Amino acid sequence: MHAHSWHKVYKRRNVERTEITTYEELTTRIPAKELSALLKVSSSLASTMDLIEVLQIAIESAAGLFGLNTGAIYTLENGDLYLGATTPPLPAQFPDELRLAKLCDHPHISKVVSTKAPVYLGDARLSPLSAAEKIVVDSRHLVSILYFPLLLKEDVIGVFIVGTTDQTRVFASNEIDLCYILSFQVSLAIANTLLYKKAQQSIVDLSRAYDATLEGWSRVLDMRDHVTEEHTHRVVELTVALASRMGIPAADLGHVRRGALMHDIGKMGIPDAVLQKPDVLSDAEQKIMQTHPEKARQIISQIDYLTPAVDIPYCHHEKWDGSGYPRRLKGEEIPLAARIFAVIDVFDALTSDRPYRKAWKKEEALAYIKDQSGKHFYPEAVKAFLEMLEG
Amino acid sequence: MHAHSWHKVYKRRNVERTEITTYEELTTRIPAKELSALLKVSSSLASTMDLIEVLQIAIESAAGLFGLNTGAIYTLENGDLYLGATTPPLPAQFPDELRLAKLCDHPHISKVVSTKAPVYLGDARLSPLSAAEKIVVDSRHLVSILYFPLLLKEDVIGVFIVGTTDQTRVFASNEIDLCYILSFQVSLAIANTLLYKKAQQSIVDLSRAYDATLEGWSRVLDMRDHVTEEHTHRVVELTVALASRMGIPAADLGHVRRGALMHDIGKMGIPDAVLQKPDVLSDAEQKIMQTHPEKARQIISQIDYLTPAVDIPYCHHEKWDGSGYPRRLKGEEIPLAARIFAVIDVFDALTSDRPYRKAWKKEEALAYIKDQSGKHFYPEAVKAFLEMLEG
Known part of the structure; x- marks a missing residue:
């Protein structure tokens, strides 16, 4: 048939x-x-x-x-x-x-x-x-x-x-x-x-577009600040990894990522003369520079979607012992994401070349981080960071 | 019962x-x-x-x-x-x-x-x-x-x-x-x-978040450029309205809006000394300033979602007679959205106060725009703009 x-x-x-x-x-x-x-x-x-x-x-x-x-x-x-x-x-x-x-x-x-x-x-x-x-x-x-x-x-x-x-x-x-x-x-x-x-795919596409755009802006900012794209990339990845290890829920890691990406966004409001000065800053210049977390808060607080990501940009210069800025927060007053980020940011800065100094060796930087546990840094974050580097 | x-x-x-x-x-x-x-x-x-x-x-x-x-x-x-x-x-x-x-x-x-x-x-x-x-x-x-x-x-x-x-x-x-x-x-x-x-709502929410974020960045940029938020807002709204009148399809108006919002994004790469100079720029400084459309192209071309919005940031300083920059495009070589935007941007700049001059009267600015039809501006855009202001 x-x-x-x-x-x-x-x-x-x-x-x-x-x-x-x-x-x-x-x-x-x-x-x-x-x-x-x-x-x-x-x-x-x-x-x-x-x-x-x-x-x-x-x-x-x-x-x-x-x-x-x-x-x-x-x-x-x-x-x-x-x-x-x-x-x-x-x-x-x-x-x-x-x-x-x-x-x-x-x-x-x-x-x-x-x-x-x-x-x-x-x-x-x-x-x-x-x-x-x-x-x-x-x-x-x-x-x-x-x-x-x-x-x-x-x-x-x-x-x-x-x-x-x-x-x-x-x-x-x-x-x-x-x-x-x-x-x-x-x-x-x-x-x-x-x-x-199709609707689900649009959500994925839009989320990617959003993140790509934040990354684009962060790149532009880095250019002006003479920070390399690699530094930002490394700091973002390490922060998300450490945050995950320290129990920040998966649903919040997107905010942590965006916060880390935008950590220095407030520097958009700092004049070139201060931001790009190759010398040590004067007291007056330091004061201007230290306004960048507050400027970050102002920028981000106007954007609903980014508000949950404000902790790192606003609080990453606070110190565990209360000697940081802008609010001199102490211990657990400092949001957890910012406590985690501080360790990573300082470690990455120390181990990178700067116009005014060569990069520290990894062991030297780690010794410094350990020494600052309980002073600059949240002890649990230091501990978890060291474990993560060893693992 | x-x-x-x-x-x-x-x-x-x-x-x-x-x-x-x-x-x-x-x-x-x-x-x-x-x-x-x-x-x-x-x-x-x-x-x-x-x-x-x-x-x-x-x-x-x-x-x-x-x-x-x-x-x-x-x-x-x-x-x-x-x-x-x-x-x-x-x-x-x-x-x-x-x-x-x-x-x-x-x-x-x-x-x-x-x-x-x-x-x-x-x-x-x-x-x-x-x-x-x-x-x-x-x-x-x-x-x-x-x-x-x-x-x-x-x-x-x-x-x-x-x-x-x-x-x-x-x-x-x-x-x-x-x-x-x-x-x-x-x-x-x-x-x-x-x-x-729920999925549709997420798409709407994300799109809004995206646009809010671009607006936030544009505000930050304006602060540095000493341009008011109102200027940007007006220019964006007028550009979308004129683009719609001139037959740009509704589906593309979102790109036009984002392009207008980011028209000066390339200025993020211009040093304060040039960008914020209150005096007339020297030839060398003018050259630096005129790199901003190319810088805009570089920033935007790395972000897929924003690529369709690049025309205005990249081409809004081109002139109909070919005397603009950066590529000295002529006539219809210039993307339509950029031809439309140029009219609005110049009109709004002329009718606003600047550090070095007072705002022109509306009639004076319109006379200038008319005079530049076929020179700086696309004649059809000038015609439609005048009709829109009268209507």
């Missing part, structure tokens, strides 16, 4: 019946038992907004409705086929690249897509098959195969396939009715999950 | 039957005609991701299943009731604040929420009602009322209500079965739309 459009067969076989029109009409022809099964499928499909789960439910339902145990569902992505789910399910370690296939390598699926109608193979072993189709038929021991389009309004968004593995099987016209309704339900569910997926 | 939990009535009436267990079991008891109707409802519910549409479909379906024409659906929001949809539908101009109601003002709904079971009033005219309930019953001429919970797993997320307006009506046990299935479907659909709505 050759491949042919099921749609035509269907019409030929049911000449006494008027042509299929609406989905509504179809449901009136289906027995209660199948309707009840379809209703169950419909609720299962609505129970998740995860595309892969929806496809798995869809293909298991499709096979289940006909008492079959072999099926697959493909979605169309930019003209290519994507194998979304199979029954029995694909192994967990199935490589993602093998899920992709070219439409032209699968002529029967291709025909479903172009005609928007089902295709039925009575015995696939006797049908002309492409190389890719033959691999699927042989590896799954398929005999009768039904390919069915997933239609969203006028567009084919995918194809589901069910088959027998032991003997030939004919699909009765009421079974094809079932397929139409199932296909309609699955298409709606896929469309909803795709919409949701 | 007094109000009582339908759940109990239901059990009493059907003593011969085992207690209701699963949704699946329920569907097996429902006749094909109702199953077919439920299936249609299920697809309608899946056909949109808009909460209000889902609620409207839900309540019309609920009433329709029983041949009734009066119904309402409430969702629970932070412990308050929100009237999501009614049948017949609420008028379009129905005030949003009237949709909100306190749970305690509606004791029958309150009972459904606390018992997670339906409540039935055989004749609401003879039942004890709260003041708020009485208003609803009187205005809608309700007689028999069925209140049904919308359950998502163990949580009541809302209540739907159907009623008769002419005579009393009893709901048969298979009708209550229908309600359970309908309620299940509607709850899933509501949950999905809420998930989607």
Whole structure:
């Protein structure tokens, strides 16, 4: 038996019946038992907004409705086929690249897509098959195969396939009715999950854009301050790592990251004459320089989204013993993120070259950090920092 | 007849039957005609991701299943009731604040929420009602009322209500079965739309945060450049308005806005001595100052999301006759957004006070702009700008 459009067969076989029109009409022809099964499928499909789960439910339902145990569902992505789910399910370690296939390598699926109608193979072993189709038929021991389009309004968004593995099987016209309704339900569910997926992707893209923009600004600031991009990058990464080690919840690490990135943002308000002076600063100049945490607070407090990231820019020059600035906070009055950042910032500054001195050796810098534990630095942060460097 | 939990009535009436267990079991008891109707409802519910549409479909379906024409659906929001949809539908101009109601003002709904079971009033005219309930019953001429919970797993997320307006009506046990299935479907659909709505809200929030952050940075830049926040704000708004008038598509206006906001971002790389010099700049200083568009390009080109906004920062000092900088672009070689922005920026600068001169009068500035049409400025932008100021 050759491949042919099921749609035509269907019409030929049911000449006494008027042509299929609406989905509504179809449901009136289906027995209660199948309707009840379809209703169950419909609720299962609505129970998740995860595309892969929806496809798995869809293909298991499709096979289940006909008492079959072999099926697959493909979605169309930019003209290519994507194998979304199979029954029995694909192994967990199935490589993602093998899920992709070219439409032209699968002529029967291709025909479903172009005609928007089902295709039925009575015995696939006797049908002309492409190389890719033959691999699927042989590896799954398929005999009768039904390919069915997933239609969203006028567009084919995918194809589901069910088959027998032991003997030939004919699909009765009421079974094809079932397929139409199932296909309609699955298409709606896929469309909803795709919409949701797209929204989720926009959130990821926007978050990345936001962080990239903050990094861009931080680079500009570093240029003016003659700080290297590498310093900022290192300090940010080490701060996030230490914060995580010290139990700052994962949900807050984004704020810590942004805070570290913007730690010297207040220097935007410091004149070049002070900021870029190669000499030691006079007392008056020092006073101006020390306004940068307060300037940072002013800038950040006007931006709601960044407010939770203000601790490091505002408080990273406070000291554990209360001798820091701008507020002379003491001990645990200093926000934890700022206590952590202070250790990293000083360590990285000491081990970097400066116009007025060479970089300290790592051991010298560590000795200094240890010595300042309980004076400049929060002892627990020093301890965790040393452990982190050793680990 | 007094109000009582339908759940109990239901059990009493059907003593011969085992207690209701699963949704699946329920569907097996429902006749094909109702199953077919439920299936249609299920697809309608899946056909949109808009909460209000889902609620409207839900309540019309609920009433329709029983041949009734009066119904309402409430969702629970932070412990308050929100009237999501009614049948017949609420008028379009129905005030949003009237949709909100306190749970305690509606004791029958309150009972459904606390018992997670339906409540039935055989004749609401003879039942004890709260003041708020009485208003609803009187205005809608309700007689028999069925209140049904919308359950998502163990949580009541809302209540739907159907009623008769002419005579009393009893709901048969298979009708209550229908309600359970309908309620299940509607709850899933509501949950999905809420998930989607939340994702959409996150996108809006993030976009706002992004724009707020760019504005914050622009403010900081203005402080250093001694430009007022008002200047930037005016220039941004006028540029977007003129761009829209001149046919720049709405989808691109966000880029135009961000470009205008960042037009002088390159000045972050200009030393104070040049940027803040109160005198006329020397030739050498002018050269340094004129690097700011190129510096802007460097900053922005590293941030993918901002790349489409680069035209104004990079090209707003080009002139129509080719005498501008940095690339001496001519005529339509200059991106449209930059041609538009140039007119607005010069006009706003001329009509503002500067350390070295007073603000020009509006007429003087307009005469200058007109004179420079075809020289400094794109003639069409000058024309549209003048029309906009007159309109």
